[in-house]
Amino acid sequence: MSGLIALLDDVAALTRIAATSIDDVAGMAAKAGTKAAGVIIDDAAVTPKYVTGLDPKRELPIIWKIARASFFSKLVILLPVAMLLNAFAPVLLIPLLMLGGLYLCFEGAEKIYHVLVPHGDAHVEADMDVGDPAHLEEKRVKGAIKTDFILSAEIMTISLNGIVDEFPDAGLWLQGATLAAVAIAITIVVYGTVALIVKMDDVGAWFAMNGKTGFGRGLGRGLVHGMPKLLTVLSIVGTAAMLWVGGSILVHGLHDGAFLGWEQPYGFIKDMSHTVAGDSGFGNWAVTAFADGVLGLAVGLLLIPIVTRVIAPLFGGGETAH
Template identity: 50%
Template sequence: MASGLVALLDDVATIAKLAAASLDDVSAAAGKATTKATGVVIDDTAVTPRYVVGLAPERELPIIGKIAWGSLKNKLFLLLPAALLLTAFAPFLITPLLMIGGSYLAFEGTEKIAEKLLHDHEHHDKLLEAVADPQELEKMQVGGAIRTDLILSAEIMAIALAELDHLSLVTTGFALAAVALAITAGVYGAVALIVKLDDIGLHMSRRQNASARSIGETLVRVVPSVLATLATVGTAAMLWVGGGILLHGLEELHIATIIPETVHHLAEMAAHAAGPLAGFVGWFVNALGAAIFGFLIGGIIVLVVRQFVKHPEDLVVD
């Protein structure tokens, strides 16, 4: 699933080219932006299916449609104008804002780990079970999903904006709009497929054809594992991307540069010793270093938040 999302994000560069005056510039910039945003998009895809849990199966796709529409409105009517204002009047704020977003991503990933270890998620599950009115539950789920998506979408748009800073204001606007449309369609298309995989499997398991029945039964068995794996990948991606944004921000602002320099140095040493696997090993050590740094920063934030918030898991709806 993660590889499919990476392929989707690579396509964003092609779509962005259609909206840009400078095809080469936009394709290169959007390619970098989508690569850096991959972890955020994986988490967005991993989070959303949980919002249809406990709701009627026939309402799953309409609910996902509502969330997707809310996400697109967030990107086009709130985040895109804000991004263009930043580009025009306060470009120096982009890196600090990215670091704030990276800190939140690190907090989110670390808080999810804390939830699993401390079983804090049971509190949120009990709150949902206490809502008797299906329409009210649906309204709560959609509202919570859109609020969470706003944070993730803001980070995606900020990452994209940082890679488009060399383009004109109009070109940047068209490119960001193209990225927003492509990512929203891809994420929620994937979510719709994930949510309906078990229904597809159940339908196929009742077919007369033995091969179809076998595929259907396999889908029914593996879908829960797919969702669990995707959630784990999303958590890891949050730590990797959040930590990576923070390390890059430290370099850009020339603050505590020994930290990112150490991570890069270790990655170079590991790559040098890996021979033909140098490229992969170098990337992996960099990603691991970013994830560890993200976990450390996220852990500090989690400790602070838990001093003031009784149920901090409510801040990270998953």
């Protein structure tokens, strides 16, 4: 009897440890996921374009194809690579993170440049030529998976760096479990949101035609007319977030003592935020985010001619991920 009681005590203790570990993973994943906010918003804002112009009945199956590939990329390819780097070559994490930051700055700046200096892109115009719907769907899915892989690599690198920074004493398995939780949660949130966005106009159209009340029909018409504006807002927010996150990654990467240990521009931005906002937590964050975004925009604008005229031709094309 005493042996049974001891066994039950051991089981209870293991259960408490497991529950604590799950709570730790959830808490760490929530904090780490916020570090990748800019990329997540951009991912959700970009993906709906890949189903534009296709049969509405194919929208959800296409989104599922992309989401399934995203799960595979994050969990089967990127997660093991990230954990191996963290275990055997952690010194590479900051340089890789900064490469991702440069990419974010370039993408955000290029979007702004396209608005300020409108110009056509041959690959975009070719993509608008529908042709065979099945071929177009296959082409769109491949393009979306390629874009998702790049964004997923950034999300995983940023999240892992956040986990290591916030929880340096966490064991390797706990860091890996947290990164896996981040990957799963982000993919569900991004593609769940994308599915809602692309089907919202259909929902609105149904309510507009079949609503039993004037309010219901009006709500339906509002959804139909409001979705293009929502996509525009998402694109603006995503661009701003990319520049902010990209600039912040570069500032902190340059300041990291294990990498370069440069005092500037980190010190200048920190002093400026305290001068402008004083002891206000939100004020300091807002000033810092704005300064990081301006820096990110400046770096991105400098990268545009380098990428489009030097790097892209070396790889045989002028396309960017978006």
